[in-house]
Amino acid sequence: MTAKKKTNEIDTSTMVKNPPKKFHHPYDELLRKYAIPTIYCPGCGIGTTIQAFLEAITKYTDIPHENIVVISGIGCTGRASGYINLDGFHAIHGRAIPFASGVEIARPDIKPVIISGDGDLFSIGMGHLAHAARRNIDMTVIVINNSIYGLTGGQDAPTTPVGALTKTTPYGKISYPFNLSQIAIANGATFCARYTVYEFTPLAKAIARGMNHQGFSFIEVISNCHVNFGRRNNLGDAIAMRKQFKKARVRMTEKDINKDWHKTDIEFKVGVGFTKIPTGIFLEEKERPIEFSERIVNAYEIKKS
Amino acid sequence: MEVHQHPEKKYYLITDESRCKGCGLCIAFCPKNCLGFSDEYNDKGWRVAKMQRMRDCIKCYMCERSCPDFAIFIDENEQTEKEELLKEEKTQEEKKN
Amino acid sequence: MTIKLQPKVLTGTHFKNGNWAIVEGAIASGIAEFFAYPISPASEIVEYVTYRLPAVGGKAAFIVEDEIASINMCIGASWAGSKVMTATSGPGFSLKQEGLGLAYMTETPLVCVNIQRGGPSTGLPTFSAQGDYMQVQFGSHGDYPAIALTPWSVQECFDLTITAFNISEQVRSPVILLLDGDVGRMMEQIEIPKKEDLVIINRKRPPPGTDKNSFKQFDITGQDDLVPPMAHFGEGYHIFGTGLTHKDSGVPLLDEDLHSELIHRLYKKVEINNHLYPKPEEYYLEDAEVIVIATGISARSALQAVLDAREEGLKAGLLRLITVWPFPKEQIEELAQRAELVVAEMSMGQLIWPVERYARKPCLLVSRIGGTPPSPAMILEGLKKARKK
Numbered sequence A: 001m002t003a004k005k006k007t008n009e010i011d012t013s014t015m016v017k018n019p020p021k022k023f024h025h026p027y028d029e030l031l032r033k034y035a036i037p038t039i040y041c042p043g044c045g046i047g048t049t050i051q052a053f054l055e056a057i058t059k060y061t062d063i064p065h066e067n068i069v070v071i072s073g074i075g076c077t078g079r080a081s082g083y084i085n086l087d088g089f090h091a092i093h094g095r096a097i098p099f100a101s102g103v104e105i106a107r108p109d110i111k112p113v114i115i116s117g118d119g120d121l122f123s124i125g126m127g128h129l130a131h132a133a134r135r136n137i138d139m140t141v142i143v144i145n146n147s148i149y150g151l152t153g154g155q156d157a158p159t160t161p162v163g164a165l166t167k168t169t170p171y172g173k174i175s176y177p178f179n180l181s182q183i184a185i186a187n188g189a190t191f192c193a194r195y196t197v198y199e200f201t202p203l204a205k206a207i208a209r210g211m212n213h214q215g216f217s218f219i220e221v222i223s224n225c226h227v228n229f230g231r232r233n234n235l236g237d238a239i240a241m242r243k244q245f246k247k248a249r250v251r252m253t254e255k256d257i258n259k260d261w262h263k264t265d266i267e268f269k270v271g272v273g274f275t276k277i278p279t280g281i282f283l284e285e286k287e288r289p290i291e292f293s294e295r296i297v298n299a300y301e302i303k304k305s
Numbered sequence B: 001m002e003v004h005q006h007p008e009k010k011y012y013l014i015t016d017e018s019r020c021k022g023c024g025l026c027i028a029f030c031p032k033n034c035l036g037f038s039d040e041y042n043d044k045g046w047r048v049a050k051m052q053r054m055r056d057c058i059k060c061y062m063c064e065r066s067c068p069d070f071a072i073f074i075d076e077n078e079q080t081e082k083e084e085l086l087k088e089e090k091t092q093e094e095k096k097n
Numbered sequence C: 001m002t003i004k005l006q007p008k009v010l011t012g013t014h015f016k017n018g019n020w021a022i023v024e025g026a027i028a029s030g031i032a033e034f035f036a037y038p039i040s041p042a043s044e045i046v047e048y049v050t051y052r053l054p055a056v057g058g059k060a061a062f063i064v065e066d067e068i069a070s071i072n073m074c075i076g077a078s079w080a081g082s083k084v085m086t087a088t089s090g091p092g093f094s095l096k097q098e099g100l101g102l103a104y105m106t107e108t109p110l111v112c113v114n115i116q117r118g119g120p121s122t123g124l125p126t127f128s129a130q131g132d133y134m135q136v137q138f139g140s141h142g143d144y145p146a147i148a149l150t151p152w153s154v155q156e157c158f159d160l161t162i163t164a165f166n167i168s169e170q171v172r173s174p175v176i177l178l179l180d181g182d183v184g185r186m187m188e189q190i191e192i193p194k195k196e197d198l199v200i201i202n203r204k205r206p207p208p209g210t211d212k213n214s215f216k217q218f219d220i221t222g223q224d225d226l227v228p229p230m231a232h233f234g235e236g237y238h239i240f241g242t243g244l245t246h247k248d249s250g251v252p253l254l255d256e257d258l259h260s261e262l263i264h265r266l267y268k269k270v271e272i273n274n275h276l277y278p279k280p281e282e283y284y285l286e287d288a289e290v291i292v293i294a295t296g297i298s299a300r301s302a303l304q305a306v307l308d309a310r311e312e313g314l315k316a317g318l319l320r321l322i323t324v325w326p327f328p329k330e331q332i333e334e335l336a337q338r339a340e341l342v343v344a345e346m347s348m349g350q351l352i353w354p355v356e357r358y359a360r361k362p363c364l365l366v367s368r369i370g371g372t373p374p375s376p377a378m379i380l381e382g383l384k385k386a387r388k389k
Helices: A045-060 A077-083 A096-106 A117-126 A128-133 A182-186 A201-213 A224-229 A236-250 A291-300 B025-029 B062-066 B078-096 C018-029 C043-056 C069-080 C090-097 C098-107 C133-138 C154-171 C183-186 C257-273 C296-311 C331-339 C352-360 C376-388
Strands: A070-071 A085-090 A111-117 A140-145 A189-197 A217-222 A250-251 A265-269 A273-284 A301-303 B002-005 B012-015 B035-041 B047-051 B072-075 C002-004 C013-018 C033-036 C060-063 C084-089 C110-118 C125-130 C174-180 C187-192 C240-242 C282-283 C290-294 C316-320 C322-324 C340-345 C364-367
Touching: A045 A077, A045 A140, A045 A201, A045 B062, A070 A077, A070 A096, A070 A128, A070 A301, A070 C257, A077 A085, A077 A111, A077 C240, A085 C376, A096 A111, A096 A117, A096 A291, A096 C033, A096 C069, A111 A117, A117 A128, A117 A140, A117 A182, A128 A182, A128 C069, A140 A182, A140 A201, A182 A189, A182 A217, A182 A273, A189 A201, A189 A236, A201 A217, A201 A273, A201 B062, A224 A236, A224 B012, A236 A250, A236 B025, A291 C125, B002 B047, B002 C174, B012 B047, B025 B035, B025 B062, B035 C154, B062 B072, C002 C043, C002 C133, C013 C018, C018 C043, C018 C110, C018 C154, C018 C174, C018 C183, C018 C187, C033 C043, C043 C060, C043 C183, C043 C340, C069 C084, C069 C098, C069 C110, C090 C098, C090 C110, C098 C174, C110 C183, C125 C183, C133 C174, C133 C322, C154 C174, C154 C183, C154 C187, C174 C183, C174 C296, C183 C296, C290 C296, C290 C376, C296 C316, C296 C340, C316 C331, C331 C340, C340 C352, C340 C376, C364 C376
Parallel strands: A070 A085, A070 A111, A085 C240, A111 A140, A140 A217, A189 A217, A250 A273, A301 C002, C033 C060, C033 C084, C084 C110, C110 C174, C290 C316, C290 C340, C340 C364
Antiparallel strands: A189 A273, A265 A273, B002 B012, B012 B072, B035 B047, C013 C187, C110 C125, C282 C316
């Protein structure tokens, strides 16, 4: 076989002028179509993560769609629940997790999935995350970490790396960022994974695996906010940032699960960008502590006599 | 919506210009360099992505999965596939007969 | 651990305090969950409910990490189909304000008990006060119509808790049970009726056979009371709730006209269901020349003052407000035309603001803060002073 020559000629002969049917995006049924196009900037990683979540619930898990409730807080990511045509709720800033806890305790057969941002879950809502993880409430938390407060215009967040330039750290960020995955594990999450938006299929599979896991599961998605974070730190546009993720990711293998979760710090160099992003499934406690609703049921039996 | 059909494998690739925001992710991540920006702008003023060389497409789904706006996707065209399989079977049966 | 099943309604005569009666009222109403954070003087509620609720088959009653979590968990549980309650006191009520705003905006039925204590800030934690009256209506940002009930006896703590749940379910709105610390911890005789005699009303649900794809969570078409039927999570309706200004489908749309329409409807909804809220209680109003307006423990003091005044020949009367929000404006307007008004309260003067607004004339304030209600003698003096004017 001879290698095909790469040409830049435009070939319109394959175009179908009268399509035989109406085409739909495979996930159109799971989207609130009137809300699309989304409010997100071109190339934002949140849309990709929404798609990964939809792929997870259609392809990799058997949880019935009517039993899934998507809950989000405030922020760019907070609007995610509004685009998904499932039961959903857009809670107040930082309080997506308590809301989900209430839903889960009232209806243990429901699987609450929280899709929210790093500012929402780890700044204002940090206390709730710690307690939900401690109680091991059966919910899946997908936190989209873009290293910045995007919606409000690019102020520094608890996840902004040292030295990074933002609107409110014009001379470079002084304090150290959180390692979200380690916080979740330290507080008692029984499933923890991290992927970048570049790794679509592993991310979708991890979301499904987290949802199938009984207990508090935590999935961190490293996303690109090229408009507010990338632009000010010379990381380029969405394409450049995703290519950087591709280069910087260090994938953990299945063998490393439960072993190297403490070696997962993200490395960032000022002027260069992300140099190391450990990804993969960090923790999966198979012999899990029993999740909360089950514990409530098992805590006591009522004598009827 | 612009529909392209692969000449051999018969599946469709659809680009929805009403949803596209022209971020270029699908173009950048296409391993076969099939996609490119259109010369036209959509209603919202974005230069949208267009399939330019469908013959080179290998159906890797990279464009669909990198698109944050659900604007580009592949239709497996199972019906046509089935019909063709049936046709092939028929012709083979005819040959046998 | 094995625990003995207890009856849901403890029919009979008891000698208990107000916090106990609130829990009994809530359990008789059928709460499934209770989330709260310990705070004096409301801690007795959470202590007792964690003992009682599991024993009647309730799902969960426990202490959560903070006040903010408790109100948000209540909203979540309510959207998942449960009747829920939370209890707090002044500082906790301040923390709950944002969550309550969300509950008003998303039309979530729930009951929040506020046992008032001295403030501002940490103030007088174990002492009584009536200083959160304005916060109920104006504490959360933006415009919202509050519903708040104030009992004055232990018996009423029980009765009004059931009423509060009925209102919240019927109007699809949070209801605040606003007690002063004294009523919460006062011991009194209480009569709990039989289970059959209690009126328990549950929320309006989408009628069976509703098309699940076209159902809208905030659609009021055909609803005379302006209250949309409520679907729950996990029923296939694909409902969506948001604190943003939303369309009747729940989907956010930031639009001036839509916002105006939505907020006006929320106000109208609370106004149109006026017949559900308990009316003020009247004592000796027929021939009264001077009327004292009070709630809670102050009203008990005021009643004694009215009796004393009548003995001295002063034609005094008492109007005890039960529903403090929405404010009973018509009654105040009417009374102001034929009598002088005195307001007795345990604050620097909060109830007097709406009273003066609707009376359209200055009224006399009898105020005492620091944990003790205004004494009958103080109120009597005020009645005399108001008469002389």
